[in-house]
Amino acid sequence: MKELLYLKDDQLKDLIEKIFVGYRETFSDSKKILDKYSIGLAHQKVIHLLSMYEGISISKLLAKLKVTKQSLNRVLKDLIKLEIIIFKKDEIDTRIKHVYLNEKGKKIFEEIFLLQKKRIYNALLDSSSEEVINFDKVLKKIING
């Protein structure tokens, strides 16, 4: 049987450290823009998801973020104050609230994303198609644990 070096504890530890650093750096590049609007990491994540999933419901947002209602509501209230999100009731099931970024919200997202994506963009640009595809594949497997 083949020795799989990357399954050894030292390599796993190394990978775990890299996952931590990769996350931290990916979410810190845009800090200046967040400061400009007096928001933080939690707001950035919500804005990011709203940009990806337009009209997402509260409960789906909660499931993606894995935080409590109370936590999410604090953030949403800040975004309402900033006047960058709007709500629309579901036409069939009026209990459901759909959340959207408005025009101002989309602009602020673009400001944040412009800084944030650079790191990822450059890393992918510097990689082959296969490397990128495999990165995505393994990351998916880690997530789906």
Added chain:
Amino acid sequence: MKELLYLKDDQLKDLIEKIFVGYRETFSDSKKILDKYSIGLAHQKVIHLLSMYEGISISKLLAKLKVTKQSLNRVLKDLIKLEIIIFKKDEIDTRIKHVYLNEKGKKIFEEIFLLQKKRIYNALLDSSSEEVINFDKVLKKIING
């Protein structure tokens, strides 16, 4: 010129979400053990680094964690109370303090790591050598910005 689909904004957004989820899941599997010892994520990170870099100095720990001295000191004090770390002065430059996990500390790390590594281990086991190597390569590029 080739169309690089994965350099488009939608794909970059998707990858950023995955980086976030991958990090969160990787650092949440071991929560039960952390609770058992009444410590948190910040402690887990320090213990992880101490396990990787035996005898690391305070300033190098700070550089790796990118937190303030005050933040790190709170965590180290907890680890001292738990009786799982020891310090040794550098023999040449006595200003420098080297930090080590003691035997109890190493055991607690192994408890944490046993749960934490499963997710990564299984993902890598389910991947080809090339996929794993490419995952690591791209992650490195993301980190080195």
Added chain:
DNA sequence: ATTATAGGTAAGTTATATTGACATATTATA
């Protein structure tokens, strides 16, 4: 002698999240 480095500490504050309890409106189901 002066400056730089390594580390520590105190007080106050902020960001993000939690638990637990309770409330309302709406929809689904027995």
Added chain:
DNA sequence: TATAATATGTCAATATAACTTACCTATAAT
């Protein structure tokens, strides 16, 4: 129709991890 389940909101208290500002000692380097 009565009851249960779902989607959402809110209050109060607490926890965790971080921050800023400021100041301190000890040691090493210039």
